Amino acid sequence: MPVQVIVFGQLTDIMGNSPVTIENAVDTTDLIDQLNQRYPALVNKPYIIAVDKQIVTGHTTLSGNNTVALLPPFAGG
Amino acid sequence: MPVQVIVFGQLTDIMGNSPVTIENAVDTTDLIDQLNQRYPALVNKPYIIAVDKQIVTGHTTLSGNNTVALLPPFAGG
Amino acid sequence: MITERKPKNIFTQGPIAASFIADSIQKHDTKTNIGGHSIFLGQVRADVIEGSKVVAIEYTAYEEMALEKMHQIREAIFAKYPLVCMHVHHSLGKIAAGEICLFVFTSSEHRKAAIDACTETVERIKAELPIWGKEIFEDESYQWKENK
Amino acid sequence: MITERKPKNIFTQGPIAASFIADSIQKHDTKTNIGGHSIFLGQVRADVIEGSKVVAIEYTAYEEMALEKMHQIREAIFAKYPLVCMHVHHSLGKIAAGEICLFVFTSSEHRKAAIDACTETVERIKAELPIWGKEIFEDESYQWKENK
Numbered sequence: 001m002p003v004q005v006i007v008f009g010q011l012t013d014i015m016g017n018s019p020v021t022i023e024n025a026v027d028t029t030d031l032i033d034q035l036n037q038r039y040p041a042l043v044n045k046p047y048i049i050a051v052d053k054q055i056v057t058g059h060t061t062l063s064g065n066n067t068v069a070l071l072p073p074f075a076g077g
Numbered sequence: 078m079p080v081q082v083i084v085f086g087q088l089t090d091i092m093g094n095s096p097v098t099i100e101n102a103v104d105t106t107d108l109i110d111q112l113n114q115r116y117p118a119l120v121n122k123p124y125i126i127a128v129d130k131q132i133v134t135g136h137t138t139l140s141g142n143n144t145v146a147l148l149p150p151f152a153g154g
Numbered sequence: 155m156i157t158e159r160k161p162k163n164i165f166t167q168g169p170i171a172a173s174f175i176a177d178s179i180q181k182h183d184t185k186t187n188i189g190g191h192s193i194f195l196g197q198v199r200a201d202v203i204e205g206s207k208v209v210a211i212e213y214t215a216y217e218e219m220a221l222e223k224m225h226q227i228r229e230a231i232f233a234k235y236p237l238v239c240m241h242v243h244h245s246l247g248k249i250a251a252g253e254i255c256l257f258v259f260t261s262s263e264h265r266k267a268a269i270d271a272c273t274e275t276v277e278r279i280k281a282e283l284p285i286w287g288k289e290i291f292e293d294e295s296y297q298w299k300e301n302k
Numbered sequence: 303m304i305t306e307r308k309p310k311n312i313f314t315q316g317p318i319a320a321s322f323i324a325d326s327i328q329k330h331d332t333k334t335n336i337g338g339h340s341i342f343l344g345q346v347r348a349d350v351i352e353g354s355k356v357v358a359i360e361y362t363a364y365e366e367m368a369l370e371k372m373h374q375i376r377e378a379i380f381a382k383y384p385l386v387c388m389h390v391h392h393s394l395g396k397i398a399a400g401e402i403c404l405f406v407f408t409s410s411e412h413r414k415a416a417i418d419a420c421t422e423t424v425e426r427i428k429a430e431l432p433i434w435g436k437e438i439f440e441d442e443s444y445q446w447k448e449n450k
Contacts, residue, residue: 008364009434010446050432053367069364069432075447076363076392076433077265077344077404077424085216086286087298127284130219146216146284152299153215153244153285154196154256154276176324179343183400186348193341195327199411200334252331263347264450265424273417302412 001064003031007047009072014041019067028060031068047072078141080108084124086149091118096144105137108145124149161225164242165217169253170195178241178259188238190265192272196256198249206291211299212248213255216284227278235271237262242275244285309373312390313365317401318343326389326407336386338413340420344404346397354439359447360396361403364432375426383419385410390423392433 005020015035025031028049036043049056050069062068082097092112102108105126113120126133127146139145175193182188201208228240238261245255258275262268280301287299323341330336349356376388386409393403406423410416428449435447 006364008362008432009436050364050367053364053370069367071364071432072434072446073448074429074432075435075449076361076368076431077428077449083216085214085284086288127216127219130216130222146219148216148284149286149298150300151281151284152287152301153213153220153283154280154301172324172328175327176320179323179402180320182345186346186399188345189347191341191343191345193339193343194413194417195339195341196413197330197336197339197409198334199337251334254327261345265342265344269342269421269424276413276417 001025001062003062004067005031005035005070006067007070009075011042011045011047011070011072014039014045025062027062028056028068031062042070045072078102078139080139081144082108082112082147083144084147086152088119088122088124088147088149091116091122102139104139105133105145108139112147119147122149161221162228162242163221164224164244165215165220165246166243167245167247169245169249169255170243170257172254174243175254175257175259178257182239182261185238185261187263188261189263190268191259191261192265192268194256194258194272194276195254197254198251200251201289203289203291203297206293206295208251208289209292210248210250210290211255212288212290212296213244213246214286214288215244215246220283220285223282223284224279227275227282231260231271231275231278234274235260235262235267237267237271240271240275242279244279244283248290309369310376310390311369312372312392313363313368313394314391315393315395317393317397317403318391318405320402322391323402323405326405330387330409333386333409335411336409337411338416339407339409340413340416342404342406342420342424343402345402346399348399349437351437351439351445354441354443356399356437357440358396358398358438359403359435360438360444361392361394361433361435363392363394363434368431368433371430371432372427375423375430379408379419379423379426382422383408383410383415385415385419388419388423390427392427392431396438
């Protein structure tokens with residue numbers, strides 16, 4: 001199942017500003033493994049993960065048509 | 078020694094808005110006694126006393142040419 | 155060396171206009187070491203007291219004493235918090251319900267100092283400045299305001 | 303009965319003008335149950351980092367997520383404090399040093415609720431909203447801002 005990945009802040013320096021499609025990822029761990037292979041600079045960067053705008057922790061199953069966002073530390077205000 | 082007395086807030090309902098001169102008062106206790114006789118409504122009113130813009134407590138000697146202010150509870154802001 | 159800040163006049167006749175507040179904010183755009191501003195505005199409430207509605211508060215002050223006291227408060231706040239600047243304005247005269255009667259404005263590099271200094275200054279103004287307010291009702295009767 | 307507040311857009315392109323703040327204050331003069339307003343303004347600082355001066359911050363956000371989160375924060379703040387109203391505006395795009403990028407405005411009958419709600423809202427905005435800032439230096443190089 002394809003997953004759309006969007007990134008923000010300093011992660012755009014690595015992955016750009018356009019959504020990246022990963023063709024098949026069963027869960028967030030699988031997804032991050034694939035992204036780390038494609039973008040080695042991502043490996044040690046700090047970020048949290050949001051699936052469909054909800055922050056998730058740990059191993060989260062992707063059900064298809066998800067949008068996964070990688071969110072580096074917030075800096076609003 | 079003459080003392081000028083000024084009052085503010087609710088005390089102006091009793092003593093008016095103009096300074097009142099007390100001809101001879103040796104200290105604040107003497108002064109308040111004289112004011113209480115002249116303005117009986119003053120007796121139970123809450124206020125603090127400032128001599129020449131400094132808040133004083135207790136029995137304060139008046140040295141002459143003092144301005145004594147009776148200050149009811151503050152209500153700024 | 156002792157640096158002396160000259161006592162500033164904080165009193166203004168009538169309400170504090172929103173445009174005055176805007177001008178005051180605008181003036182800080184050249185102070186590029188500021189990261190946070192904290193503002194408190196006091197507004198006259200149309201309280202209903204025993205069936206009568208407050209239409210205005212008429213403020214009076216022992217001005218000379220209030221300015222000396224405000225100067226002391228300002229010095230104490232600057233000694234306690236790393237502020238870039240502080241501005242205080244209080245109305246005198248009749249201020250209608252809905253109008254602004256108090257404007258406290260503090261600015262600092264990082265937000266915490268400005269926020270804490272603003273709050274403390276507002277509390278000290280209410281507790282320590284010799285200012286009084288006459289709450290005027292619709293029928294022109296009045297009562298003297300008491301701060302809680 | 304559950305009352306639903308509709309998520310409001312907090313984002314504005316470019317800096318927040320002092321005149322916009324003045325208009326926002328002015329609009330409250332008919333709400334005569336308000337006794338105190340608390341305002342926080344975030345201003346872009348011209349920090350010097352390793353010899354280079356910040357001339358602007360370019361803000362971006364995950365807007366849809368930020369608006370949902372801000373809605374939750376707003377609901378939580380209204381549940382916790384007796385507020386009359388709350389307004390939040392955050393800039394997106396390039397904001398020059400000295401310009402305003404955040405405007406949080408709370409109002410209540412008595413001052414404490416407005417002050418505490420404003421402070422808590424500012425802290426939550428900084429900690430919880432997915433917003434990022436690129437600090438742009440004089441030579442057009444940049445670094446990503448980190449909140450303390």
